[in-house]
Amino acid sequence: MNYQDYGEYREKFVEMIKEKRLTELKSILADLNVVDAAEIIEDMEDMELLICFRMLPKEMGAEVFSYMEPFDQKRIINKINDAELQEILDELDFDDMIDILEEMPANVVTKVLKKSTPEERTQINKFLMYDRDSAGSLMTIEYVSLKRDWTVGEALQHIKEVGMDKEVIYTCYVESEYKQLLGFVSLRTLVTTDKNKLINDIMETDLVYLNTTDDKEEVAQTFMKYGYIAMPVVDREHRLCGIITFDDVMDIVEDEATEDIHKMAAVSPSDDEYLDQTPWQLAKNRIPWLLVLMISATLTSGIINNYNYILSQFLILNSFIPMITDTGGNSGSQSSTVVIRAIATGEIGLRDGLKVILKEFRVGIICGTVLSFINFLRLYFLTSADFRISALVSITILCTVILSKLMGAVLPLFAKKINLDPAIMASALITTIIDSVVLVIYFSLARLFLPIV
Numbered sequence: 001m002n003y004q005d006y007g008e009y010r011e012k013f014v015e016m017i018k019e020k021r022l023t024e025l026k027s028i029l030a031d032l033n034v035v036d037a038a039e040i041i042e043d044m045e046d047m048e049l050l051i052c053f054r055m056l057p058k059e060m061g062a063e064v065f066s067y068m069e070p071f072d073q074k075r076i077i078n079k080i081n082d083a084e085l086q087e088i089l090d091e092l093d094f095d096d097m098i099d100i101l102e103e104m105p106a107n108v109v110t111k112v113l114k115k116s117t118p119e120e121r122t123q124i125n126k127f128l129m130y131d132r133d134s135a136g137s138l139m140t141i142e143y144v145s146l147k148r149d150w151t152v153g154e155a156l157q158h159i160k161e162v163g164m165d166k167e168v169i170y171t172c173y174v175e176s177e178y179k180q181l182l183g184f185v186s187l188r189t190l191v192t193t194d195k196n197k198l199i200n201d202i203m204e205t206d207l208v209y210l211n212t213t214d215d216k217e218e219v220a221q222t223f224m225k226y227g228y229i230a231m232p233v234v235d236r237e238h239r240l241c242g243i244i245t246f247d248d249v250m251d252i253v254e255d256e257a258t259e260d261i262h263k264m265a266a267v268s269p270s271d272d273e274y275l276d277q278t279p280w281q282l283a284k285n286r287i288p289w290l291l292v293l294m295i296s297a298t299l300t301s302g303i304i305n306n307y308n309y310i311l312s313q314f315l316i317l318n319s320f321i322p323m324i325t326d327t328g329g330n331s332g333s334q335s336s337t338v339v340i341r342a343i344a345t346g347e348i349g350l351r352d353g354l355k356v357i358l359k360e361f362r363v364g365i366i367c368g369t370v371l372s373f374i375n376f377l378r379l380y381f382l383t384s385a386d387f388r389i390s391a392l393v394s395i396t397i398l399c400t401v402i403l404s405k406l407m408g409a410v411l412p413l414f415a416k417k418i419n420l421d422p423a424i425m426a427s428a429l430i431t432t433i434i435d436s437v438v439l440v441i442y443f444s445l446a447r448l449f450l451p452i453v
Helices: 002-017 024-031 034-041 046-055 056-066 070-077 082-091 095-101 105-114 117-129 152-165 186-190 216-226 246-264 279-306 308-313 315-344 350-382 387-417 428-447
Strands: 142-146 166-174 181-186 228-233 241-243
Touching: 002 024, 002 034, 002 046, 034 046, 034 056, 046 056, 046 070, 056 082, 056 095, 070 228, 095 117, 117 428, 142 152, 142 241, 152 166, 152 186, 166 186, 166 228, 166 241, 181 186, 186 228, 216 241, 216 246, 241 246, 241 308, 246 315, 279 428, 308 315, 308 428, 315 350, 315 387, 315 428, 387 428
Parallel strands: 142 166
Antiparallel strands: 166 181, 228 241
16 A cells, blocks of 8 residues: 555545544445555544544554654554553554553553553553663564473463464474573474474574674664574573564664765754654754755865965966766765675674775776776866866866775764764765865866966
């Protein structure tokens, strides 16, 4: 279903509410996919949103709620009573409930804790204490655990008893009596193995696991590297604390990609959706970087003023400044974008720094040679520029492209080295830095090529 369909459904539902055709509305909602239902109703006005949500079948409501944005979840929570809220939370997977509680006001969390059992309260508090960007905050406790001294038959019986309440049953984790992670067994292995065999004899001990303190970017990279559906999470004592599933990782990848795109465009990242933010919020996220870039651009003006004596004698040089600075900025942006993405996906690391720099240097020579040669032919044969001016501009472009490619590679690696996000060294910042350096090169070469008085 596409966004046009969402809009049509939304209008249809609003019309049904106005005409009090609630039975028909309930029937249509029940037939929708939960993801589509969430997309359709979350953009409605408060009253219409609440009516549609209450029309959802009980078993479907919690799942639809989990797919809604935090802003819209809060709108529903503010309108429903405590009993309805508890029903929703009772139906949610544990990790989804934690994600929602992290976004909720303290009074809502308090209400939930009051109605929870002591064991549930301990688990919730434990999860809420993990850093928001850590593996601990992403995991769920809804996994199947087995004991190594069980038989395959006992394990299968256990899965039948608890499997309906678990998020993943395709992989079962083997724990010691002290909850330390020993290994895992796939459901395929269990159903194709003799029922009298011990779990200890068939479990895989070659484990790939995450730590509760791992950053969510490391989590995403580990999942992409190994391609697992789920991965165990352990604490410092190697005790199994929970698992992270691939659907949670997909959310991480999307969030990280969005954050990097914002940083690369010199915009401070925000957790809120675009349409949920006010113009003031959007402006607030953009003004700081715009100020930094604007003030840093005054360095470019200072360089031009410093070389006014050259421009006054050769006015034609003014006309080439935009082309030279744009070429430098574009060249640097190409390199930085490729390098930043490669760092983000784990293709390259700091150990590959020299290889990356040498490769971008060679790319710069090739690109710069082609661009400068074509530019020389264009200036010398198609404009009024003489040989010296044409050569000056073309050699400047060669130097500019090589230097820009190098800076596009070096600056993101440097940011990574000092534990900054490489994405901040993207097009906007690199273009500003390169503009200043390129103008110094341009005017320095002008003094060598031209008879300056």
